Amino acid sequence: MSLVKLTGIHKSYGDNEVLKGIDLKVNEGQVVALIGRSGSGKSTLLRTINGLERINQGSIEVDGACVDPGQSDLRALRLKVGMVFQQFNLFPHLTAGQNVMLAPVVVKKQSKADVRTIAEEALAKVGLADKFDAYPDQLSGGQQQRVAIARSLAMKPRVMLCDEITSALDPELVNEVLAVVRKLAEEGMTLLLVTHEMRFAREVCDTLVFMHKGRIAEQGAPEEVFTKPATPELAQFIGMVTER
Amino acid sequence: MPEFTTWDILYNLILAARWTVVLSILAFICGGIAGLLVLLGRVSPLPWLRRTMNLYIELFQGTPLLMQIFIVFFAFPLMGVETTAWTAAVVALTLFTSAYLAEIWRGCVESVPKGQWEASESLAMSFTEQMRYVILPQALRVAVPPTVGFSVQVIKGTAVTSIIGFVELTKAGTMITNATFQPFLVYGLVGLLYFALCYPLSVYAKRLERTLHVAR
Numbered sequence: 297m298s299l300v301k302l303t304g305i306h307k308s309y310g311d312n313e314v315l316k317g318i319d320l321k322v323n324e325g326q327v328v329a330l331i332g333r334s335g336s337g338k339s340t341l342l343r344t345i346n347g348l349e350r351i352n353q354g355s356i357e358v359d360g361a362c363v364d365p366g367q368s369d370l371r372a373l374r375l376k377v378g379m380v381f382q383q384f385n386l387f388p389h390l391t392a393g394q395n396v397m398l399a400p401v402v403v404k405k406q407s408k409a410d411v412r413t414i415a416e417e418a419l420a421k422v423g424l425a426d427k428f429d430a431y432p433d434q435l436s437g438g439q440q441q442r443v444a445i446a447r448s449l450a451m452k453p454r455v456m457l458c459d460e461i462t463s464a465l466d467p468e469l470v471n472e473v474l475a476v477v478r479k480l481a482e483e484g485m486t487l488l489l490v491t492h493e494m495r496f497a498r499e500v501c502d503t504l505v506f507m508h509k510g511r512i513a514e515q516g517a518p519e520e521v522f523t524k525p526a527t528p529e530l531a532q533f534i535g536m537v538t539e540r
Numbered sequence: 541m542p543e544f545t546t547w548d549i550l551y552n553l554i555l556a557a558r559w560t561v562v563l564s565i566l567a568f569i570c571g572g573i574a575g576l577l578v579l580l581g582r583v584s585p586l587p588w589l590r591r592t593m594n595l596y597i598e599l600f601q602g603t604p605l606l607m608q609i610f611i612v613f614f615a616f617p618l619m620g621v622e623t624t625a626w627t628a629a630v631v632a633l634t635l636f637t638s639a640y641l642a643e644i645w646r647g648c649v650e651s652v653p654k655g656q657w658e659a660s661e662s663l664a665m666s667f668t669e670q671m672r673y674v675i676l677p678q679a680l681r682v683a684v685p686p687t688v689g690f691s692v693q694v695i696k697g698t699a700v701t702s703i704i705g706f707v708e709l710t711k712a713g714t715m716i717t718n719a720t721f722q723p724f725l726v727y728g729l730v731g732l733l734y735f736a737l738c739y740p741l742s743v744y745a746k747r748l749e750r751t752l753h754v755a756r
Binding site: 399 | 653655656658659660661662663664665666669673674677678
């Protein structure tokens with residue numbers, strides 16, 4: 297059974313329809329990369345999955361938590377879905393440790409002592425065990441992004457969404473973040489990534505989803521998609537990104 | 541006819557100025573609490589509540605304080621509630637202060653980047669949890685200088701309550717003038733006393749602005 301099931305998703309901003317009927321299933325442990333040109337709707341799609349964007353039509357189901365335009369229990373959905381952002385969005389007034397601990401304490405009402413252990417484990421997992429008491433502005437971009445991943449992990453999500461999480465990083469910091477994502481993938485975390493790192497997508501993901509003008513134009517195993525693009529749009533897109 | 545020395549005048553003005561201070565502090569505290577509630581409504585996810593609070597703010601910002609005081613002072617008896625100049629003054633200034641503070645603070649809340657809302661939302665926090673743990677702590681440091689600055693407006697606003705007979709600095713000035721026939725001296729001293737109350741606050745607000753900006 298699929299962990300994430302999107303059915304007939306439509307989304308418009310006024311007259312501008314950005315998602316034109318998306319169906320997508322993601323199984324437990326699957327690592328899916330959403331690729332496509334900017335404006336193709338991939339970030340919007342990702343953001344609908346935890347309710348940051350309201351949908352006009354269709355339904356979203358994640359591990360039993362269901363959202364459609366009529367009824368929406370976003371809290372139930374968000375407890376199952378973690379999200380990491382391009383701009384990190386750490387809480388600047390809290391230390392790395394407090395960033396990770398906040399939601400489990402406030403939202404899940406877990407005891408501080410338990411959460412402290414969870415937070416230490418989460419920070420250790422992203423290689424920042426020694427930065428528990430550092431404030432975000434004392435950390436590099438790559439470190440901040442890894443704290444953001446730890447913050448999301450501490451809520452024990454069933455699936456994690458990563459929205460261009462390396463795009464705001466200096467080139468030399470990209471790899472430390474990708475290494476963490478790779479580790480999560482290896483440990484069986486279900487991941488949906490919007491990414492421009494084609495090499496990474498090819499190596500780590502088991503499915504590539506190519507979006508074009510608000511629709512899923514093609515999807516399949518990375519090798520297949522990269523070597524035998526079925527549509528001229530994908531062929532052109534691959535040409536564009538591999539030339540760089 | 542008794543003679544008044546300048547010292548007599550000043551002494552009585554200072555006694556009355558205590559009421560200006562008490563009224564200002566009360567209006568500022570009550571207005572701050574009410575303003576926080578108005579602010580929460582003004583930025584809440586509920587559209588009808590946002591609109592209502594916006595109307596509240598616009599009403600108090602769009603009418604003279606003098607008129608607000610009159611309405612409160614005369615509306616209570618109409619509703620069958622006995623009121624004193626003191627109660628009416630506190631209520632009117634509280635409403636006035638809450639509307640302005642809510643609007644000042646809304647600006648501070650909106651200066652917190654949208655990503656902070658999105659990140660806390662993604663962690664399944666409710667609106668109140670977001671405000672309490674993520675947004676307000678960050679808005680607070682931006683809010684302190686303009687809030688201190690606004691306290692000057694509250695102090696000056698208390699002068700208007702003299703019109704309904706509340707004896708604070710301005711009203712005392714009028715009464716003393718009527719007894720001494722020295723309006724220039726008396727009102728000059730009244731002005732100096734207001735300045736002595738307000739100037740340190742505005743200097744403090746400016747200093748806060750500088751230090752909090754540097755700290756960021």
